[in-house]
Amino acid sequence: MDGSGLNQSSKKHKLNEEQGIVDGNSKCLENLPEEILRYIISLLPTNDAVRTSILCKRWEYLWTSIPNLGFKIGSKAKRTLFMNFVERVLLLHDSSDIKQFTLDCDVLHDGNASRIKAWISSAIRHNVQELVFNLNISEEKFSLPRCLFTCVTLTKLRFNFDIPCVLKLPPTIYFTNLKLLTVRNVTFSDDYSTQKLFSGLPVLEEMFLEACIWVNLTAVSISSPKLHCLCIIDDEQNSDDEDGCQVMIFGPGLKRFTYYGPLCNDYCLNNSCSLERVVIDVCDPGKTARQVAYRMYRLLSGLSTVKKLKLSSGAVEVLNYAAELLPHVPMFNNVMHLEFDGGPTHLDRLALSKILEKFPCLNTLEFPEGIDLSVNCKNADGILDPVPPCFLSHLRCIEVYCYAEGLNQLSAIKNLLKNAVALDKIVISSDNHFALDFEKQLVEFPRGSKTCKFIIY
Secondary structure (H helix, E strand, O other): OOHHHHHHHHHHHHHHHHHHHHHHHHHHHHOOOHHHHHHHHHOOOHHHHHHHHHOOHHHOOHHHHOOEEEEEOOOHHHHHHHHHHHHHHHHHOOOOOOOEEEEEEEEOOOOHHHHHHHHHHHHHHOOOOEEEEEEEEOOOEEEOOHHHHHOOOOOEEEEEEEEEEEEEOOOOOOOOOOOEEEEEEEEEOOHHHHHHHHHOOOOOOEEEEEOOEEOOOOEEEEEOOOOOEEEEEOOHHHOOOOOOOEEEEEOOOOOEEEEEEOOOOEEEEEOOOOOOEEEEEEOOOHHHHHHHHHHHHHHHHOOOOOOEEEEEHHHHHHHHHHHHHHHHOOOOOOOOEEEEEOOOEEOOOHHHHHHHOOOOOOOEEEEOOOEEOOOOOOOHHHOOOOOOHHHHHOOOEEEEEOOOOOHHHHHHHHHHHHHOOOOOEEEEEOOOOOOHHHHHHHHHOOOOOOOOEEEEO
């Protein structure tokens, strides 16, 4: 036999061998129990799961019982194909439950809103547990099927509109088992329907309200005995809204509370004795600075039992617009870790020094975006006078990020070192390399605590 014949024989043998491996793998896959095959298919994106129906006769309808369905429109030119595909999948889905239903698509004037509602209703008939909507709407008002708001199997609900939208709510709202609710870009337009929504969540554990607009509302309350996490992110475009709404939050089990925004509403926490961590980030209050200062004071008044607190520099700074309130800010006896974020913190401002007096048991003080002195500071040595009580007894660690090697920043650090007589260590960090003389100045600053160690990196 010549060389070419041997070569062809070798190639044929290799192909047969590879084909045998493929056939062997296929047979192994085909021999798997149907339950395992269904599980494997359920791990695929919905489009791919449906495509498995062409593999062989046995696989033709395996996908019809997958518990997780996700649909996202690709090209707008293929909208009709997309909508027909969703309806086909839901129509052929067997009687088994749908665990998760995710929908990401447009809602247009051409009547597809009614089709979208029909899809949601179909998922609810299949005892859906988690619903996720990301809808690009073309109208300012939208309604969801009434059956959604009384669905007993639903445990997680997330709906997100691309622009602010008035969500028309039905007269009856009661989510028996809903534990997580995320709402984005929804306009709450009246007290009654908004209160119906917040009152129909008996076992809710987590709530996220993002970029929602509160208009024509006077007062509403958020109350759920099992609520342990609440996050509210207000849009900055509402910063000049002088009216606002009073939002009463009753959370006996609330552990984490987060707020970002211009404090366009009056948020008041009541019965919040379980609070562990709170984050408050207030942006530029605009023309309503004094009103926002009063709102900030009332918000702080309901947080006195918290254990760990993070305040933005704006949240502290706004209190300077109503300095008469500073003596009445409550004591935070449980806080051992305090962090100031959202830009360099001006150590010489009245509100900061008065706020620090309210943390008698503070152990760690952190400035992750640096400290500074105001441009109009005239007496750098006279700040922090009187010295906050925690500086004399409990404060053991200060962490400062150095954004630049400025003199004002050096003066601020110098004041911290001088007044913190119980300090064990001060940690100075930066993304830039310190100049030797800058580092030398830091280390040579007089320290109120003889045992204080410098950690620089």
